[in-house]
Amino acid sequence: MIPAGPLPITPLSSPPDRIWRVPGSKSITNRALVLAALADGESTLEGVLHSDDTRHMRSALEALGIGIEDAGPHTLVVKGGRRRLRAPGRELFIGNSGTTVRFLAALACLVPGEVVLVGDEHMAKRPIADLVDGLRQLGADVECATGCPPLRIRGGRLKGGTLTMRGDRSSQYFSAVMMAGPFADAAIDLRVAGELVSRPYVEITRRMVADFGGRIDEAAGGFTVHPAAGYRPRAYPIEPDASSASYPFALAAAAGGAITVPGLSEGALQGDYRFVELLEQAGARVSRQADATTVRSDGRLRGIDVDMHHISDTVMTLAAIAPLLEGPTTIRNVANIRIKETDRLAATVAELRRLGQEVTHGDDWLRIEPRPLTPALVRSYSDHRMAMSFAILGLCRPGITIEDPACVAKTYPTFWEDVERCRSASGG
Ligand SMILES: O=C(O)C1=C[C@@H](OP(=O)(O)O)[C@@H](O)[C@H](O)C1
Ligand SMILES: C=C(OP(=O)(O)O)C(=O)O
Known part of the structure; x- marks a missing residue:
């Protein structure tokens, strides 16, 4: 209590x-949920955090068509796959969870149809314009009136190619592109303008994408996100x-x-x-x-x-x-x-x-x-x-x-x- x-x-x-x-870990739980949601089949996540931030991620993914079941106090079974993704038919509430809104903004570009992400009054002051602009560079259709959530995304595909974002605001913008990016039509040349803040979180993302079968290499001025046939479902300890x-x-x-x-x-x-x-x-x-x-x-x-x-x-x-x-x-x-x-x-x-x-x-x-x-x-x-x-x-x-x-x-x-x-x- x-x-x-x-x-x-x-x-x-x-x-x-x-x-x-x-x-x-909040950061690992929310990444594991996204990666398992995009992996074709059943993943078992152990040591999951249950908190506001992870509940927002879970319920948004469920509304997008992903199956998520409790299989123990801190164990979730995720039935994922890109083909399961569908427009939710209602707004998705993400509270004040930075990881949830940023990771889902990129994932929503893969959803055929419209996804609206809405946060609370604090989230309405947290910038996301750099990520919105970055996703548009990959051909995504994203509306964001104020530069902060809410966001309206009409998705279906990401085209790949070069994408540059400033690095000093939030590493979550880069993690978001890295997790959805392997499903783009072509490789993404993800460039960082200036210094990249919170770098260790990007390393968590690279490692976890690799754990689920994707590949992101360091490249001059940023990273290369390689296209993948799909993520592999797996058991994942958090x-x-x-x-x-x-x-x-x-x-x-x-x-x-x-x-x-x-x-x-x-x-x-x-x-x-x-x-x-x-x-x-x-x-x-x-x-x-x-x-x-x-x-x-x-x-x-x-x-x-x-x-x-x-x-x-x-x-x-x-x-x-x-x-x-x-x-x-x-x-x-x-x-x-x-x-x-x-x-x-x-x-x-x-x-x-x-x-x-x-x-x-x-x-x-x-x-x-x-x-x-x-x-x-x-x-x-x-x-x-x-x-x-x-x-x-x-x-x-x-x-x-x-x-x-x-x-x-x-x-x-x-x-x-x-x-x-x-x-x-x-x-x-
Ligand atoms: O990627 C992540 O899991 C996080 C990245 C960090 O944010 P910034 O990249 O915005 O600094 C951190 O503050 C946040 O709690 C979690
Ligand atoms: C900054 C934080 O969270 P987020 O950006 O994921 O909302 C945090 O947990 O301290």
Whole structure:
């Protein structure tokens, strides 16, 4: 059960020393659903995340003609194939799920007929014009009045050829083209204008497309998406979510103590696993086992100066524990966090200042000088990561109340249960 209304966070009464299991990866679940939907036959996805973002993806794919059945608490059987795709006859609601709207915008180009993708009021502010323009370069018929969702796509085929998109807004535009692209009439020469943000997510996509039988090569200035006869259905294991794991890892580091997250280690597909390296730089000890990672600390950490361009979903996790570190913490090169669930740079700065911290910032950076914490109601901006990040601070120090605990449902609906489990295992 997700608590309703403002939630005061009681600090742990002793340092945590426990195992904390996080649910499956949102990024891998939503890619696996798309790839399995396009694979001819039955795929079994294990370790699936059930959350708002993956539910939106699932119900949209079902409305497009794909069969999806539960075969266990975290197992889905997907009956896919391009030939199953049909126009849904109603608008598809995608909430505020960036992966869902971007991945489906490209997939919808393969659907014979009209697909309309509609989000909530936050999604209506998230840019998608670069992807729309990119899909038009492949001959797609896409309407998008404001440069943000909703989108209307009249699909059937993608013609292949050269497609250039700017790389600094969202890697999801590239992942979207990479997953639908093998079904184009010819190879796609996918070019990146400028630097590509969130690069590790594109690597997840390339790897997963290959796992389902497609091929994407790196090429001068971008990538070549090769045409494929189709994707191969298969059994697919989904890793725990590395962005969700940043919360227990940060808690172990900031509170002192030890937390082990099973299922994530050195070979993790997800770039956000590298968040543990920042904790290491701050003075925590990280031990990477065969199939688990443990973060330990004595609770005395120093501030760090870091570039988080490629792991920006964990910016708020670091920023929220920065008040507990010795010396300033500087986070650089994160302009694209301004176009996520909310303007995360402005939101983080505002909430840290509300908590009495000295914060300076520019368009793509922020710097936090720790000051004594002022108790406060921390606003959530309907952003799951704002709520979860500042909850970690509240588990370390008194006086933090989270305005909207329910917004964690986007990617981690069992977050508060896991917090309580940690408290009971810690004797708090
Ligand atoms: O491809 C993905 O699964 C994601 C890519 C990232 O977005 P951007 O590429 O927009 O930075 C990340 O923030 C998001 O949570 C998930
Ligand atoms: C940015 C995020 O999600 P998305 O872009 O998939 O909505 C996130 O989960 O932090």
